[in-house]
Amino acid sequence: MSTNGYTSWAVDLAEVGPIYPFQGYEVLMVIIGVVFWIGWHRIQFVREGEHLEKARHTGDEEKVKAQLERY
Amino acid sequence: MDGNLNALTTIFTEFYYWVTVVFMFLIHVGFCMYEVGASRARNHMHTLMKNIMIIPLVTVTFFFFGWWIYWAFPNFPFWGGLDAEAGAANLPWADTMATNVSDRITGVFWAAFLLFSWTAASIVSGSVIERIRSSALWVHAVMIGSVWWIIDAAWGWHYGGWMVRILGYHDAYASGVIHAIAGGYALGVIMVLGPRLGKFAKDGTPRDIPPHNPWLLTIGIFLIYTGFWGFYAACNVPVISPEGIDGQITGVTWTATNIYLAPTTLSAITFNFLMSLSGGLMAAYVISKGDAFWTFSGGLAGIITASAGNDLYHPIQAMIIAAIGVVIVYKLHYWVERRFKLDDAVGAVAVHGYAGVVGLVISGFVLWGVPSSPYEGYATINPIGQITGAVIMFFVLGFLPGWALAKMQAAAGVLRIPEEVELQGLDYAEHHAYEDAKTAIIEADKQELAARAGAAAK
Numbered sequence: 001m002s003t004n005g006y007t008s009w010a011v012d013l014a015e016v017g018p019i020y021p022f023q024g025y026e027v028l029m030v031i032i033g034v035v036f037w038i039g040w041h042r043i044q045f046v047r048e049g050e051h052l053e054k055a056r057h058t059g060d061e062e063k064v065k066a067q068l069e070r071y
Numbered sequence: 072m073d074g075n076l077n078a079l080t081t082i083f084t085e086f087y088y089w090v091t092v093v094f095m096f097l098i099h100v101g102f103c104m105y106e107v108g109a110s111r112a113r114n115h116m117h118t119l120m121k122n123i124m125i126i127p128l129v130t131v132t133f134f135f136f137g138w139w140i141y142w143a144f145p146n147f148p149f150w151g152g153l154d155a156e157a158g159a160a161n162l163p164w165a166d167t168m169a170t171n172v173s174d175r176i177t178g179v180f181w182a183a184f185l186l187f188s189w190t191a192a193s194i195v196s197g198s199v200i201e202r203i204r205s206s207a208l209w210v211h212a213v214m215i216g217s218v219w220w221i222i223d224a225a226w227g228w229h230y231g232g233w234m235v236r237i238l239g240y241h242d243a244y245a246s247g248v249i250h251a252i253a254g255g256y257a258l259g260v261i262m263v264l265g266p267r268l269g270k271f272a273k274d275g276t277p278r279d280i281p282p283h284n285p286w287l288l289t290i291g292i293f294l295i296y297t298g299f300w301g302f303y304a305a306c307n308v309p310v311i312s313p314e315g316i317d318g319q320i321t322g323v324t325w326t327a328t329n330i331y332l333a334p335t336t337l338s339a340i341t342f343n344f345l346m347s348l349s350g351g352l353m354a355a356y357v358i359s360k361g362d363a364f365w366t367f368s369g370g371l372a373g374i375i376t377a378s379a380g381n382d383l384y385h386p387i388q389a390m391i392i393a394a395i396g397v398v399i400v401y402k403l404h405y406w407v408e409r410r411f412k413l414d415d416a417v418g419a420v421a422v423h424g425y426a427g428v429v430g431l432v433i434s435g436f437v438l439w440g441v442p443s444s445p446y447e448g449y450a451t452i453n454p455i456g457q458i459t460g461a462v463i464m465f466f467v468l469g470f471l472p473g474w475a476l477a478k479m480q481a482a483a484g485v486l487r488i489p490e491e492v493e494l495q496g497l498d499y500a501e502h503h504a505y506e507d508a509k510t511a512i513i514e515a516d517k518q519e520l521a522a523r524a525g526a527a528a529k
């Protein structure tokens with residue numbers, strides 16, 4: 001049993017093509033990848049919105065002034 | 072692989088592009104350093120993160136659809152349908168887009184294009200620092216990096232692209248296909264985004280917002296120069312036979328070619344890269360009266376201006392064209408800033424966008440009548456084709472999509488950070504946490520020291 005279809009490298013490389021595991025499931029892997037990508041944007045978008053809303057009300061005037069002076 | 076010569080050529084080409092990719096990584100390092108150096112201390116971490124996350128987001132999307140667009144879109148939609156046959160091997164589920172012993176080149180070729188995608192997105196990133204939401208910029212990064220620039224590459228930076236065939240479009244080292252489009256896109260976004268607080272006085276006079284760390288800027292731009300070498304090399308096919316090109320070239324002499332498979336040499340682009348860098352630096356020094364950052368950026372703008380034709384120019388032509396481009400770009404930048412009250416924080420629209428457009432226009436005259444391709448039936452290079460190409464790159468595929476998406480984001484209230492946050496700085500929470508943690512650990516150490524002193528005294 002082998003996940004990529006080869007159990008030995010006693011082969012003629014001219015006849016070898018893909019050697020990654022789980023061949024035949026490429027479309028499923030792409031779907032998982034796209035969900036991961038879109039999901040990341042969603043999580044980041046929501047978190048940033050919450051953070052910015054909270055940050056609007058957290059600035060201490062003295063500390064902000066000190067930051068401005070620091071440039 | 073059929074025979075040793077083919078095997079060696081394939082392995083050499085594979086390794087060649089792989090090296091260019093490593094070099095081009097330095098462009099992104101340089102952009103990050105430049106942006107952080109240009110931003111103020113209160114925004115450093117967010118500025119850096121904004122640019123760093125371009126890397127994974129553009130990479131995965133370029134894998135999912137960007138690379139396929141390049142192969143499927145050369146004639147789509149105006150001059151034919153999608154090229155499904157060429158696109159098939161470059162779909163994300165194709166077995167050539169993975170570990171495959173019978174295909175040794177797709178991955179490195181994909182990566183060479185991908186690094187251009189990062190550059191396009193990173194150019195936009197610099198112009199919007201200190202006031203854009205990261206989430207908004209990252210959507211723009213995906214769109215410019217994995218959609219718009221690669222459509223322009225399919226049209227005008229592909230041996231069979233319709234712009235090359237019909238317009239005679241010639242843009243060997245991407246004056247238009249990377250720089251003009253990214254500059255135009257950035258212009259569209261900053262037009263909607265608005266300037267940073269304090270950039271303009273009440274009477275509309277622009278204020279200079281000096282960089283927080285000039286040395287970081289300097290090293291950043293020098294790294295961009297360095298990475299640009301890799302970019303130039305990546306735009307060439309390193310060695311190919313006339314038989315491999317299968318066009319009008321006769322004989323058996325192998326050659327390096329540009330992306331259109333028309334002949335050039337590594338020697339030529341080495342001459343022209345350095346001479347256009349020099350012309351840009353010299354002109355920028357004079358026009359800016361020795362301003363350090365304009366001089367350094369002028370070197371880059373000089374290369375970008377000459378890039379469209381640097382596969383063919385004489386080195387002195389490259390130098391002069393670079394110098395002319397830099398003078399125009401410098402004047403245009405300040406005119407636009409005063410006239411339209413736009414805040415291009417790192418001069419990206421000017422250095423990339425205007426320089427790219429000027430470079431395309433000049434190349435149309437200097438290379439007038441030169442063959443754009445080794446294949447029969449293609450239009451030769453001409454001013455109308457290059458000017459049309461410049462409009463397509465800067466305005467149609469750059470400015471318009473950037474402006475439209477930014478408008479939608481602004482309408483939804485998700486483009487710009489709140490004013491309070493802009494004033495206190497995007498890193499306020501991080502700085503606050505840092506200072507609190509620092510105070511706590513210093514206090515803990517003092518208590519430990521006092522406890523030990525007390526124990527010793529007993």
